Amino acid sequence: xxxxxxxxxxxxxxxxxxxxxxxxxxxxxxxxxxxxxxxxxxxxxxxxxxxxxxxxxxxxxxxxxxxxxxxxxxxxxxxxxxxxxxxxxxxxxxxxxxxxxxxxxxxxxxxxxxxxxxxxxxxxxxxxxxxxxxxxxxxxxxxxxxxxxxxxxxxxxxxxxxxxxxxxxxxxxxxxxxxxxxxxxxxxxxxxxxxxxxxxxxxxxxxxxxxxxxxxxxxxxxxxxxxxxxxxxxxxxxxxxxxxxxxxxxxxxxxxxxxxxxxxxxxxxxxxxxxxxxxxxxxxxxxxxxxxxxxxxxxxxxxxxxxxxxxxxxxxxxxxxxxxxxxxxxxxxxxxxxxxxxxxxxxxxxxxxxxxxxxxxxxxxxxxxxxxxxxxxxxxxxxxxxxxxxxxxxxxxx
Ligand SMILES: *[C@@H]1O[C@H](CO)[C@@H](O)[C@H](O)[C@H]1NC(C)=O
Numbered sequence: 001x002x003x004x005x006x007x008x009x010x011x012x013x014x015x016x017x018x019x020x021x022x023x024x025x026x027x028x029x030x031x032x033x034x035x036x037x038x039x040x041x042x043x044x045x046x047x048x049x050x051x052x053x054x055x056x057x058x059x060x061x062x063x064x065x066x067x068x069x070x071x072x073x074x075x076x077x078x079x080x081x082x083x084x085x086x087x088x089x090x091x092x093x094x095x096x097x098x099x100x101x102x103x104x105x106x107x108x109x110x111x112x113x114x115x116x117x118x119x120x121x122x123x124x125x126x127x128x129x130x131x132x133x134x135x136x137x138x139x140x141x142x143x144x145x146x147x148x149x150x151x152x153x154x155x156x157x158x159x160x161x162x163x164x165x166x167x168x169x170x171x172x173x174x175x176x177x178x179x180x181x182x183x184x185x186x187x188x189x190x191x192x193x194x195x196x197x198x199x200x201x202x203x204x205x206x207x208x209x210x211x212x213x214x215x216x217x218x219x220x221x222x223x224x225x226x227x228x229x230x231x232x233x234x235x236x237x238x239x240x241x242x243x244x245x246x247x248x249x250x251x252x253x254x255x256x257x258x259x260x261x262x263x264x265x266x267x268x269x270x271x272x273x274x275x276x277x278x279x280x281x282x283x284x285x286x287x288x289x290x291x292x293x294x295x296x297x298x299x300x301x302x303x304x305x306x307x308x309x310x311x312x313x314x315x316x317x318x319x320x321x322x323x324x325x326x327x328x329x330x331x332x333x334x335x336x337x338x339x340x341x342x343x344x345x346x347x348x349x350x351x352x353x354x355x356x357x358x359x360x361x362x363x364x365x366x367x368x369x370x371x372x373x374x375x376x377x378x379x380x381x382x383x384x385x386x387x388x389x390x391x392x393x394x395x396x397x398x
Contacts, residue, residue: 023051023202024137026063032139032200032226033064049216050204054229059117061222065229071114072183077228078112078119079178079295080192084142084199085121085223085232086297092135094127096234097289097300104309104317106294106301107393109333115324119232122275128207128220128236136203139226143196150177151193176296191227200224210238210276218277237281240272281308305393 026038040052040062054062069077089096098106100120105113112119123131144151180189202224206217221234270284285308289300302308309318321328327338 022049023063023204028137029063029200032198034227035063035066038063039066046216048206048214050206051202051217051219051222057117059231060229061224061231062229064224064226069228069230070183070185072181073185073188074117074228074230075112075114076181076184076188077225077230078117079297080142080147080197081119081199081223081225081230081232082112082295082297082299083147084140084197085119086299087142087146088140088199088201088223089123092130094123094130095289095300096121096123096127097286097302098294099235099302099308100312102294103301103305104313106292106299107305107309107318108328109335110293111295111335113323114326114335114337117230121232121234122237123220123234125236125238128203128234131201131221131234132203132205132207135201138201140199140201141196142199144193147192147197148176148178149189149193150179152179178296198226200226207236210236212274212276212278214276218275220276235275235277237273237275237286240274240280279312 023040026033026035039054039056041055042052043049052062054060054065056062056065057068060068086096098120099122101116101118102112102120105111105116200223201221203221204217204219206214207220209217218235219233220236223232223234225231270282273281273283273286275281281302285304286302288303290303290305292299292301306318321330322338323335325338326335328335
C-alpha cells in the first residue's frame, strides 16, 4: 500500500524544517554531499545561529567534510575555492574584496598563509541582496579546465579547450595555469582532473537583520567546497545610520587627514561603514578597491589596506617575520616551516590556524588614530594613489 502523497510531503517537511532557521540539512543536499551523517555542531544554546561548522574543525562545513585535510592538500583546495569564487562573483556582478586574515596573507606575499584554513571576503549591501534574492543554494560546477588546472601529459588538449572557450564566449578570461602541486594526498589531483569541483553558495536569511546584537549570524553567506567542506566567509559592510555616524565624526577627521591626496580630490564625504561583527570602516578606507592577485587569482583589496591591517592587528603583524612557527623568507617571498619536529606542522590543527590570531587586538572596535611613526614603524601607502592599477605591496618594510 502506498501512502497518500500529501502525507509523504508532510512527513518530509517535518523532518526538513527545524523549528528555528538553520542551514540547509542533509536532506536538502542529497546528491551533493557524500556524507550520510551530518557532522555539524549542534549548540542548543544558540538556536538562532544559521551556519554551523564541523564538529572536527571550525573552518570546515560539517555537512560536507568528513575529515580535516593535511596542509598542502588544504591549500590546493583553498586556491580552487578562490578561483571559483571570484569567477562566480564576477558573473553575478557582485563586487567583493579580501579582508581580515586573508588580507594580511595577501599583504605579505599575495598568498594564503600556509597555516590558514579559511578565507574572508566582504560585499556591499547591494551585493548580498543580489546573492540572497537570486543565488541562494545555487550549485556551481567547474571543470578542471575552468579552474585552470593542467595535466602536463595532456597539456595540448587543455590549451586548445581553453582557446576554444575563450573564442566562443568572447571575453572569458584565461585563468593562470596550475600544475599539480607537490605533496597532495594521493588521488586528490586525479579526482579533480576527472570530475572537476562543485561549489554551493548559501545565503544566511539573517542577512537582512543588520543588528550587531545578532552575534551568531555575522557571516552573511558562504561559498562552500562540496568535496571538502572548506569555505569562504562572506560578510556585508553596511553604511552606519547617519544619526549614529554624527557622533563619531570627529574621530575620523584624523584618519581622513592622513589620506591627503584624495581628500582634495574627492568632494563626496567619507561615510562610516560597519560589519555585524562590529568592525568599523570609512568608505574612503575601502574604496576605490585596488586590483591585485591572491594565489594567482585576480582579486580586489580595500584602498587603505595598510591602515585597516594596522587597526585590526597592530604594527607587529606587518613587520614580524616569525609567525606560527613559520619564517618569512624575504628573497623567496615565502613562509617556510621553521620548526619541523617530525612534520608536526602538517597535522592541521597543531598551530593556531586563525590567520593572525597572534596579533589580534583585544577590542574589535577600531581606534582611529594615526599609525604613522607609532612604535617606530614606518607605515606608508607604498603604492600609487589612483587605485586603478594592479600592484603588489612591499612587506616587511618596517
Ligand atoms: C537559502 O536557502 C536555505 C535552504 O532552503 C534557506 O534555509 C535560507 O533561508 C535561504 N536564505 C535566504 C537568504 O533566503
